Amino acid sequence: MIYESFVDLFGNEILAMFLSGAMPLTFILIFVLFAVLFERKVSAHMQDRLGPMRVGYHGILQTVADLLKLIQKEDISARDNDKILFNVAPALVFAGSYAAFAAIPFTSTYIGSNIDLGLFYIVAASSLVVAGILMAGWASNNKYSLLGSMRAAAQIVSYEIPTMLVILAIVMITGTLNLSTLSEMQTGYFWNWIIFGGPNFGIDKIIFIPLMIISFIIIYTSSLAEVNRTPFDIPEAESELVSGYHTEYSGMKFAMFFLAEYANMFAVSAIVSVLFFGGYQSPFGYLGKTLDLAWLIPFEQLFWFTAKGIFFVFVQMWLRWTLPRLRVDQLMTACWKYLIPIAFVNLLLIGIITIL
Amino acid sequence: MKEYFQNIYTALSTIFIGMKVTFKHLFVPAVTIQYPDVRLKLPERERNRLYVNMDDCIGCDQCARACPVSCIEIETVKSLPTEDLGKTSNGKKKALWVTKFNIDIAKCCYCQLCVLPCPTECIYMTDVFEFSEYNRNNLIYSFSILTNEESEQKKNNFAQFELLKAAEKEAAAKKAAEEKIQKEKLSTETKPESENKAQN
Amino acid sequence: MALKTEEMILNMGPQHPSTHGVLRLELELDGELINKVKPHIGYLHRCFEKHAEAMTYPQVIPYTDRMDYLASMGNELGYVIAVEKLLGIQIPERVEYIRVIMAEFQRIASHLVALGTYGADIGAMTPFLFCFRDREKILSLFEMTCGARLLYNYIWIGGVSHDLHPDFIRLAKDFVVYFRPKIKELNDLLTNNKIFIERTANVGILPAETAINYGITGPNLRGSGVKWDLRQNDSYSIYNKFDFDIPVGNGLFGTKGDCWDRYNVRVLEMEESLKIIEQALNQIPDGDVSSAIPKRIKPPVGQVYSRVENPRGDLGYFIISNGSLNPFRVKVRAPSFVSLQAMDILCRGHLVADIIAILGSIDIVLGEIDR
Numbered sequence: 001m002i003y004e005s006f007v008d009l010f011g012n013e014i015l016a017m018f019l020s021g022a023m024p025l026t027f028i029l030i031f032v033l034f035a036v037l038f039e040r041k042v043s044a045h046m047q048d049r050l051g052p053m054r055v056g057y058h059g060i061l062q063t064v065a066d067l068l069k070l071i072q073k074e075d076i077s078a079r080d081n082d083k084i085l086f087n088v089a090p091a092l093v094f095a096g097s098y099a100a101f102a103a104i105p106f107t108s109t110y111i112g113s114n115i116d117l118g119l120f121y122i123v124a125a126s127s128l129v130v131a132g133i134l135m136a137g138w139a140s141n142n143k144y145s146l147l148g149s150m151r152a153a154a155q156i157v158s159y160e161i162p163t164m165l166v167i168l169a170i171v172m173i174t175g176t177l178n179l180s181t182l183s184e185m186q187t188g189y190f191w192n193w194i195i196f197g198g199p200n201f202g203i204d205k206i207i208f209i210p211l212m213i214i215s216f217i218i219i220y221t222s223s224l225a226e227v228n229r230t231p232f233d234i235p236e237a238e239s240e241l242v243s244g245y246h247t248e249y250s251g252m253k254f255a256m257f258f259l260a261e262y263a264n265m266f267a268v269s270a271i272v273s274v275l276f277f278g279g280y281q282s283p284f285g286y287l288g289k290t291l292d293l294a295w296l297i298p299f300e301q302l303f304w305f306t307a308k309g310i311f312f313v314f315v316q317m318w319l320r321w322t323l324p325r326l327r328v329d330q331l332m333t334a335c336w337k338y339l340i341p342i343a344f345v346n347l348l349l350i351g352i353i354t355i356l
Numbered sequence: 357m358k359e360y361f362q363n364i365y366t367a368l369s370t371i372f373i374g375m376k377v378t379f380k381h382l383f384v385p386a387v388t389i390q391y392p393d394v395r396l397k398l399p400e401r402e403r404n405r406l407y408v409n410m411d412d413c414i415g416c417d418q419c420a421r422a423c424p425v426s427c428i429e430i431e432t433v434k435s436l437p438t439e440d441l442g443k444t445s446n447g448k449k450k451a452l453w454v455t456k457f458n459i460d461i462a463k464c465c466y467c468q469l470c471v472l473p474c475p476t477e478c479i480y481m482t483d484v485f486e487f488s489e490y491n492r493n494n495l496i497y498s499f500s501i502l503t504n505e506e507s508e509q510k511k512n513n514f515a516q517f518e519l520l521k522a523a524e525k526e527a528a529a530k531k532a533a534e535e536k537i538q539k540e541k542l543s544t545e546t547k548p549e550s551e552n553k554a555q556n
Numbered sequence: 557m558a559l560k561t562e563e564m565i566l567n568m569g570p571q572h573p574s575t576h577g578v579l580r581l582e583l584e585l586d587g588e589l590i591n592k593v594k595p596h597i598g599y600l601h602r603c604f605e606k607h608a609e610a611m612t613y614p615q616v617i618p619y620t621d622r623m624d625y626l627a628s629m630g631n632e633l634g635y636v637i638a639v640e641k642l643l644g645i646q647i648p649e650r651v652e653y654i655r656v657i658m659a660e661f662q663r664i665a666s667h668l669v670a671l672g673t674y675g676a677d678i679g680a681m682t683p684f685l686f687c688f689r690d691r692e693k694i695l696s697l698f699e700m701t702c703g704a705r706l707l708y709n710y711i712w713i714g715g716v717s718h719d720l721h722p723d724f725i726r727l728a729k730d731f732v733v734y735f736r737p738k739i740k741e742l743n744d745l746l747t748n749n750k751i752f753i754e755r756t757a758n759v760g761i762l763p764a765e766t767a768i769n770y771g772i773t774g775p776n777l778r779g780s781g782v783k784w785d786l787r788q789n790d791s792y793s794i795y796n797k798f799d800f801d802i803p804v805g806n807g808l809f810g811t812k813g814d815c816w817d818r819y820n821v822r823v824l825e826m827e828e829s830l831k832i833i834e835q836a837l838n839q840i841p842d843g844d845v846s847s848a849i850p851k852r853i854k855p856p857v858g859q860v861y862s863r864v865e866n867p868r869g870d871l872g873y874f875i876i877s878n879g880s881l882n883p884f885r886v887k888v889r890a891p892s893f894v895s896l897q898a899m900d901i902l903c904r905g906h907l908v909a910d911i912i913a914i915l916g917s918i919d920i921v922l923g924e925i926d927r
Binding site for chain 1: 675678679680681682685686689745746749751752754755907909910
């Protein structure tokens, strides 16, 4: 709908396409500006300290300072690097995480592209990140970066399987892969959300609730692994004694990896909130409806969407600062021996209940 | 099989307990103080930079001997009997000019072994800890209150005094030797007289 | 045709964020498995034993502080007890009580560093900051007494340098009350956490026989199940007046003697130190702390070996005196030096990612190893 209004405004389809495609980009950039500071402040207050306090009031402009610092750093590239792969890798990682935003509905009037294969497209596009990470590890011409990136690739690829299994379960309940339809299905108040069993009232709604909670935990855990956050942050932290696949990057390219990480965090949080917690739907009804102001509703929906996304990002940060790291083989055990069997059983049970 | 589910249960429960602890700490006020704007009040026995109160120093060299890293250098010159250097605050009479009292604060290990032996308690540790310098030579603190010319003068005075004393001593020794010879001469003169008298 | 695999030699260099100090570990790897670990030390050698021959007896004390810089009171206590044995003097009871209180506070502070940095190596950043926040309180108690936070020069031959501050006993009792719930918080956050247990249980198992053969002492030995603590088995100072327990490892989550056991022994030891401090604060008598400090310390000709229980193990001092003001020879038996030898046998058959966990659990301080 926003795309149509742009077309009416500018009369030029291509310009409207660019503009409506650039809106999530601005959203991500503003979000990253906020998220870097948010993480530092949250981690500081959990550890009884203050965090950035000097730049701006209570450190608000800290991210701007960081960005300026990264921009003016020298862009080092070793002699034996594979030049093309080295330069393309950060762009590919960022593109992979940004591409997922095309199919996520921000409000009821705006969605990047309303395709019927929304979820499928998102999982496929996020897999581009693997290619980017492998390129980064290989092109760094560094034994340890290569090992680190291979581990990261193994981790991301393995943890996509539980994600897909949970998505299959949701599809069985709701019957659609289109995220926009999924969000519209959860209108009403918060007991219509899928985590509470879905919009259709009946005996199976009550039975679904524990199964939905298990599915939520599975998909949240595997999304943590997709984003390389603790407890699954082997690629970033300790890989083979040095810093992992982005050791050799400096300056703006490093900033791209960082940007990609935070964008990815928000993307998976947004997906989880759309799948289980109602996307942009408000839990209490709309102020616009009661006041009879129709133009207020999209803004409210944007607010709820952002709030839910930020809440799940906050839970990701909370987990990062509480838990120690898993070792690589334990990570793989957790995926293949615990998450996948449970996801299968979950899928089976949901399937049986849906048929009956 | 049971172990499998037990693993899952303990994993989830310990994770939630840990998260509860961290969440509670979000609401505890921070313990950081913002340093250059807010400073902690240091206790009274705090051991930071050394300070010497030269009015009380009698130049006894005890602190330099007690220092384990040899960071104190003291040179003194004896004063002349005519000069009066005054008294220290606990009544001792000062008898030495302290011409050099350098402490290399970069070598100091802040062990406070120099504070105890001082008989007048003139060297002590203050609570100043922000004394960085750009030039390493500025970290050699010199506490002596005599300027270079004055200390040269004192040294010369003392050297002259010594020479004078030595000359006087020599003169006195010469005089004593002469008197002794005189005495002997007298005794030998009177002796032959007495011998002559005895003979006669 | 079989695949020829060569062993790879990997160097964990002297500059590394997880080795506690400047330690170089040379690893011989077979794929991911470790065949041999060779530690290279000497990057922090400061000639302590040679310096001690040129200093007078009281001047050696600041040098002993700087060996194990995280447990200075323990080092000073060991040296001073050795010299007092040589001199054969009696010290007032108040001095003994003060020394025990300071040594036990130092034990808690040192264990807090060990536990905090171990958590940070494993990946949990938050307990690190909580441990250091509690350690600040102990350091400010020390600052109130003697003026320094890390290297004290407090325990002197024949006494202590300053008497306790009038507020010390009240603040120390407040600290004991404050700290008990913090140990429980640390247990909630780290010790009982399933992920932490997965990382540390069954990793780096040190059998009791091997530990005794190597000569390892302290929490590393107790983690393997051997109940040996110098404060009770070879008692010095007035430790026989206090009632405390000796925690040993019992393989609660894995085998006896693994990294989790050693870690748990340290947590339980902090509890026991709190008990000792409470009893000492209640029983401390009045007196003069500087009455027995001799003017000139000139021990008779002879030699002495005495040992104390440092937070890292059994710290021994061997002093030979030739009747002059300077000692003739001071030899130190550092506990971390002996514990580091076990790295080779602990790491066999483990993965590279476990080395960090094992190195953190044996709790070494390079200042002590290299002296």
